[in-house]
Amino acid sequence: MHRQATTLSRSLVVAAGLVVIFLAGCDDSNRYPAALRYPERADLVLKTENTTDYRVALPPPGKLDEAIREAADKKLFQVVVDPKDIDRKDRAELTKALEELFGTPAAPSIAPIEPTRAPRGKREEAEENLKLYESLLSENLGEDISDDDITYLVTDSDTLNKLTVVDPRSTTLAKGSELYRRHCMHCHGVAGDGRGPTGAWVDPHPRDYRQGVFKFLSTTKAAIASGKPRKEDLIRTLEKGIDGTSMPAFGLLPRHELEQLASYVIHLSLRGEVEYDTLMVLARDKNQIGDDLKKFVYQRAIQYTGQWARASKMEPNRPAAYPYSSATPEEMHESISRGYKLFIGKAECLKCHMDYGRQSAYRYDAWGTLVRARNLTETNYRGGRRPIDIYWRISGGIPPSGMPAHALADQEMWDLVNFVQALPYPGMLPDDVKHKVYPSPGEKH
Amino acid sequence: MSVSHSHTTETHAHPEMSILRKYVFSEDHKIIGIQFLFTGLIMLFVGGALALLVRLQVGWPNGTIPIIGRWFPASWGEKMSPEFYTMVFSMHASVMIFFVIIPWLTGAFGNFLIPLQIGAPDMAFPKLNMMSYWFMWPALITIIWSFFVEGGAAGSGWTSYPTLASAGMPAGSGFQSPAGPPSGYGQILWLVSLLFVGISSMMGSVNYITTIVNMRAPGMTFFRMPMSIWAMFITAILQAMALPVLTVALILQLLDKTLGTTFFLPPAGMAFGNWHTGPGGGQPLLWQHLFWFYSHPAVYIMILPAMGMVSDIISVFARKPLFGYKPMVYAIAGIAGLGFIVWGHHMFQSGMDPRLGTGFMLATIMIALPSAVKTFNWLGTIWGGNIKYTTAMLNALAFVAMFVIGGLSGIFMAATPVDVYIHDTYFIVAHIHYVLFMSSIFGIFAGIYFWFPKMFGRMMNETWGKVHFVLTFILANCTFYPMHIIGVGGHPRRYYDITIYDVFQHLQPLNVFMSVSAILLGLAQFIFVANFFYSLIWGPRAERNPWHSNTLEWSAPSPPPHGNFEETPVVYRGPYEYGHPDTEQDYAPQTDAKGPAVVAAH
Amino acid sequence: MQKGWSIFFGVILLATFLIWFAAPFFGWWLPENISTFGGGVDNLFYAILGLTTFFFVLTEVVLVYAMWKFVDRGGEKSVYTHGNHTLELVWTAIPAALLLGIAIAQIGVWEKIKYQSRMPAPDLTVSVLARQWEWRMRYPLDNQQFHYEDEDQKAASNLKSRLWAENPNFDDVHAINELHVWKNANVKLWIRTLDVLHSFTLPNLRLKQDTLPGKTIPMWFNAEKSNCEFVVRERSTGKPVTLAFNSKTKLVEVVTPSGREPLEARVADLKGELETSGNKADNWEIACQELCGSRHYAMRGRLYVHADEKSYYAWLQYSRGAQKATSLEAAVSMR
Numbered sequence A: 001m002h003r004q005a006t007t008l009s010r011s012l013v014v015a016a017g018l019v020v021i022f023l024a025g026c027d028d029s030n031r032y033p034a035a036l037r038y039p040e041r042a043d044l045v046l047k048t049e050n051t052t053d054y055r056v057a058l059p060p061p062g063k064l065d066e067a068i069r070e071a072a073d074k075k076l077f078q079v080v081v082d083p084k085d086i087d088r089k090d091r092a093e094l095t096k097a098l099e100e101l102f103g104t105p106a107a108p109s110i111a112p113i114e115p116t117r118a119p120r121g122k123r124e125e126a127e128e129n130l131k132l133y134e135s136l137l138s139e140n141l142g143e144d145i146s147d148d149d150i151t152y153l154v155t156d157s158d159t160l161n162k163l164t165v166v167d168p169r170s171t172t173l174a175k176g177s178e179l180y181r182r183h184c185m186h187c188h189g190v191a192g193d194g195r196g197p198t199g200a201w202v203d204p205h206p207r208d209y210r211q212g213v214f215k216f217l218s219t220t221k222a223a224i225a226s227g228k229p230r231k232e233d234l235i236r237t238l239e240k241g242i243d244g245t246s247m248p249a250f251g252l253l254p255r256h257e258l259e260q261l262a263s264y265v266i267h268l269s270l271r272g273e274v275e276y277d278t279l280m281v282l283a284r285d286k287n288q289i290g291d292d293l294k295k296f297v298y299q300r301a302i303q304y305t306g307q308w309a310r311a312s313k314m315e316p317n318r319p320a321a322y323p324y325s326s327a328t329p330e331e332m333h334e335s336i337s338r339g340y341k342l343f344i345g346k347a348e349c350l351k352c353h354m355d356y357g358r359q360s361a362y363r364y365d366a367w368g369t370l371v372r373a374r375n376l377t378e379t380n381y382r383g384g385r386r387p388i389d390i391y392w393r394i395s396g397g398i399p400p401s402g403m404p405a406h407a408l409a410d411q412e413m414w415d416l417v418n419f420v421q422a423l424p425y426p427g428m429l430p431d432d433v434k435h436k437v438y439p440s441p442g443e444k445h
Numbered sequence B: 001m002s003v004s005h006s007h008t009t010e011t012h013a014h015p016e017m018s019i020l021r022k023y024v025f026s027e028d029h030k031i032i033g034i035q036f037l038f039t040g041l042i043m044l045f046v047g048g049a050l051a052l053l054v055r056l057q058v059g060w061p062n063g064t065i066p067i068i069g070r071w072f073p074a075s076w077g078e079k080m081s082p083e084f085y086t087m088v089f090s091m092h093a094s095v096m097i098f099f100v101i102i103p104w105l106t107g108a109f110g111n112f113l114i115p116l117q118i119g120a121p122d123m124a125f126p127k128l129n130m131m132s133y134w135f136m137w138p139a140l141i142t143i144i145w146s147f148f149v150e151g152g153a154a155g156s157g158w159t160s161y162p163t164l165a166s167a168g169m170p171a172g173s174g175f176q177s178p179a180g181p182p183s184g185y186g187q188i189l190w191l192v193s194l195l196f197v198g199i200s201s202m203m204g205s206v207n208y209i210t211t212i213v214n215m216r217a218p219g220m221t222f223f224r225m226p227m228s229i230w231a232m233f234i235t236a237i238l239q240a241m242a243l244p245v246l247t248v249a250l251i252l253q254l255l256d257k258t259l260g261t262t263f264f265l266p267p268a269g270m271a272f273g274n275w276h277t278g279p280g281g282g283q284p285l286l287w288q289h290l291f292w293f294y295s296h297p298a299v300y301i302m303i304l305p306a307m308g309m310v311s312d313i314i315s316v317f318a319r320k321p322l323f324g325y326k327p328m329v330y331a332i333a334g335i336a337g338l339g340f341i342v343w344g345h346h347m348f349q350s351g352m353d354p355r356l357g358t359g360f361m362l363a364t365i366m367i368a369l370p371s372a373v374k375t376f377n378w379l380g381t382i383w384g385g386n387i388k389y390t391t392a393m394l395n396a397l398a399f400v401a402m403f404v405i406g407g408l409s410g411i412f413m414a415a416t417p418v419d420v421y422i423h424d425t426y427f428i429v430a431h432i433h434y435v436l437f438m439s440s441i442f443g444i445f446a447g448i449y450f451w452f453p454k455m456f457g458r459m460m461n462e463t464w465g466k467v468h469f470v471l472t473f474i475l476a477n478c479t480f481y482p483m484h485i486i487g488v489g490g491h492p493r494r495y496y497d498i499t500i501y502d503v504f505q506h507l508q509p510l511n512v513f514m515s516v517s518a519i520l521l522g523l524a525q526f527i528f529v530a531n532f533f534y535s536l537i538w539g540p541r542a543e544r545n546p547w548h549s550n551t552l553e554w555s556a557p558s559p560p561p562h563g564n565f566e567e568t569p570v571v572y573r574g575p576y577e578y579g580h581p582d583t584e585q586d587y588a589p590q591t592d593a594k595g596p597a598v599v600a601a602h
Numbered sequence C: 001m002q003k004g005w006s007i008f009f010g011v012i013l014l015a016t017f018l019i020w021f022a023a024p025f026f027g028w029w030l031p032e033n034i035s036t037f038g039g040g041v042d043n044l045f046y047a048i049l050g051l052t053t054f055f056f057v058l059t060e061v062v063l064v065y066a067m068w069k070f071v072d073r074g075g076e077k078s079v080y081t082h083g084n085h086t087l088e089l090v091w092t093a094i095p096a097a098l099l100l101g102i103a104i105a106q107i108g109v110w111e112k113i114k115y116q117s118r119m120p121a122p123d124l125t126v127s128v129l130a131r132q133w134e135w136r137m138r139y140p141l142d143n144q145q146f147h148y149e150d151e152d153q154k155a156a157s158n159l160k161s162r163l164w165a166e167n168p169n170f171d172d173v174h175a176i177n178e179l180h181v182w183k184n185a186n187v188k189l190w191i192r193t194l195d196v197l198h199s200f201t202l203p204n205l206r207l208k209q210d211t212l213p214g215k216t217i218p219m220w221f222n223a224e225k226s227n228c229e230f231v232v233r234e235r236s237t238g239k240p241v242t243l244a245f246n247s248k249t250k251l252v253e254v255v256t257p258s259g260r261e262p263l264e265a266r267v268a269d270l271k272g273e274l275e276t277s278g279n280k281a282d283n284w285e286i287a288c289q290e291l292c293g294s295r296h297y298a299m300r301g302r303l304y305v306h307a308d309e310k311s312y313y314a315w316l317q318y319s320r321g322a323q324k325a326t327s328l329e330a331a332v333s334m335r
Ligand SMILES: [Cu+2]
Pocket: B295, B296, B299, B342, B343, B345, B346
């Protein structure tokens, strides 16, 4: 009895102590743990040119990286770099430089920390980093980019506190990181690599931001050479979701939260692209870097910041006036018929959207995953269903997945848009077009 | 009439049994019962750990989980991933139901008590009995293995509703599921595991029914059987009739998942982004009918034996005959009978014809009646008694007190319009935990404290038993009672994070309170484990009949030898003759020829 | 000392009893009901709560009292009885009568909520398509086509609207996770799913229905309270514009000094906004309540009950205009 009592009481006290410690550790702050670092990129670094169609099936759920590796082994990609092959020392230096620039998930930034805010022992180092960054600014950012342009990237309308380039650890990014952790991380991953726990289990796979390219833009590559989206484009995608994919609509979140999220996505994309690019260069053309890897990383970070700022400053692609605002049904039918002819003829849509997309073939997109031209007989449009969305898709293309940009005359553009809009609704098509698109059974295509 | 012969002497003929035959591949019902008991105890801790993970996530949905967070894969950002959470609550329920409560109630107590309480030397089919235990092992191995396969263990709830559970890629393109990581290999192993559990239970049921019908000692008429035996008997019948339906359902889903059949896949198939299941020809609702045709009776399989044991224990420690023995028997039979025609109450909102809902509602409401009758009779039993507050009795009384809550909360969801609101909220979670944790588990604790001396020949420590009881009673109520309240607030079940909802987020403080209570509740169980194993080795030796109980098992030595009784017992009266005015001692064992005039139980 | 156990039981059971009185003060209670049939659900809930509380108090008081009174009294023997037939009859018959009463009392409410034959002619029809993990709503421009006056037209009208729900129309207005209706309108929903089971649940409406792959399931409700109004302003000046509503044609027009123009055509220079009270309690949310995969918890939608038909149609036609955006100006029309 006694022995039992003491043994039992002793273990109970220890257990109770452990519970107290454990519960004290439970917080509900939404924040990333302060000690958490962005993971180093481990998956293959690719460059692809999506020109070839493949008659292959989608890999089964859960096989994102396995499938990419398999395709890489079959030499289907133009450039493949395995981060494992990079010299450990260079890798460590890169990681360090990235952290100086972009901080940690709990304290994200897009430029080196201000020395006064650095921890005591690290002030001198921070001062040096900042000096280096500032010395590279004018040369790499571009004359057209002002402080305000960059501030716009990393602030939201709710936190319109004025920030300078040298103090970009804005509250916006920190709040964005909390929101991201809560709403996005499951799919898009801590590093924005599209490899969160859910990432491989949904198809289309969540966007991997680390190449700095995105699909749905309101600008064209001709206007913005870098092909970066406007911040507004990201916000619209967040707000409306992407129909037909697992990207949900976050329209119920307040506007300033969407802005915070978009800013954080820009931060992740910047960080990822600098890493992507440096790994590419390290593996293929190390001379370009010379012996100062840190300086190279800083330069690239500034250049890409400039690209993002430039894109966000850009006016969206302004379409020509819509000629059919007050068209009669007959005029509309004529426009659709003309659009149909363009679709099967001059615009060469059928080449990829085979059988109006019902039988499109797969090809590899910029991220090494399989995509195919949209089935346009269904009623969902991933980039948005408004005529202007479809106009932007056609005129700007979707470069990362191989949809080319089309330069058509103003009226032709709108004819094509009208046709694509009417395509899923047989009742909206003129009879002859309807028979072509929806042949009744027995009729040949 | 019941049989019993020189079987006892025969079993004494082979005393030289190897350790392996005696304790591992034993055909002795007592050893098998104890094997089930230990297996259940281990799985209780697995299921409990899973429950605590659920509470951690629900209590602190956006927090970083201390210590454990570091063990998660790096891509999770030290936060539990949503699919991991679905896996955790699905497996918590599956483990608790199929590997703890059912094996404990029917496997452990059914095996241990049936031959002893009816005066038989062993089960009718000892080999079958042994196999029934060993078929649990493939089930255990598959379910544990499933945690380590690609995508993790099953995560579609313990109900595994298609099409979330059954969705697969078209035949020939792998076993991963487009519906989510846990619906792939983990789900397949879950189905296989449950098939094994089913085989095990079926073998047990056949054995119990045969043994009870054929092997009662001389004088042990049906209406002289203790309530535990009645409960086990009716449970075994329930199980034997309902299990085949579950087995069919499991096989159909297994075929859907492995061979690409489409029993639960609608004609148009399903689209998950770019993945498509291909066309089907089935109906997802079919699963729900088949599953609940088993699983509603299963709810009773998980409580009737506890009711039986509690009836016995209450009568012993109130030192008073069980009040309304026959109404109690009829009530159990009534619950079992009605239990087969109420399965649709789980499907009121499923898209089943609402007119069917009305019919199921009527049957369901009436099932409250036999439950009420049982409660009133337990109260009648202690009324006018001489109550001895042993740990076993306290647990049994807790069973009664908590079963009232679990029973009454059932009326809310039986009412179809109220169910529209509370279906799939925490009110349902509260209800099931008041029936299965607060009732069945307290019944099981009562049973363990009560029969421990007979099982192991030693007494458990009463003081620590009471400490364990007090903590468990308080903390379990703190953990589960507020679930009613958040259920009324509309808190949906199986939610990873309610704080994104304006309508629910104000309920979060209660979640934190329940999570803290749950962690403490989990820890309190270590007191029980310590007491159990300490007493097993160092507890004081138990006499033959430490509780002065009437039933037959107490006339055998503690623990009973192989073959149970020194000589075949003869039964002279019912099991509940306590406090008879004509005798000196306040009990009259069923085997005692001299005792008070033989009274037929009403 | 032994009597202490009855006190212990008594205290815990009393606490479980009292929490029901404390909970509403903390706001942990049924959310506000806004539907016409929700009152029936709530009344039934309170009736059952009353009845179960009565039996809870009765049985637990008897239990605790017996635990107190009949504690082991040393040498004394307990009362020797095997039962009482009259008592058994009484405590079977009375609960049976009460339970039967409850059972019958609820049939009417259930029929009103769920029976297709009882659903009123719709003023508004909405198609709801669930998928992992969102609600996609679709609104017809013309609701008159599914309305009917007498029972003879009902079946045909039902079929017509179900076919519409399964086959999108060119003119439909699409919204994600947003359910728009107006106050006192009979709303009919057709719910479907692309993938797994979901459950369309609106706690404030006391409404829930699972979706079933391969099925198109009807629901209905009528909201008695509104939580928003659609206001249209001049984009350049921010001044509200005057809208005219034709209750026959359901056309909303902008009134200008020079005449009237359809709202749909003017989205480029107008800014439409949903004005809500900003009060959290008025955020009526849709939650999925049938497990549908990892982000089951994130299938959040919202119910907007417009103050009147005019506000609803203004929203609908404005959204339709925004959905037809062909110019940059129109593209920024909806926030
Ligand atoms: Cu049931």
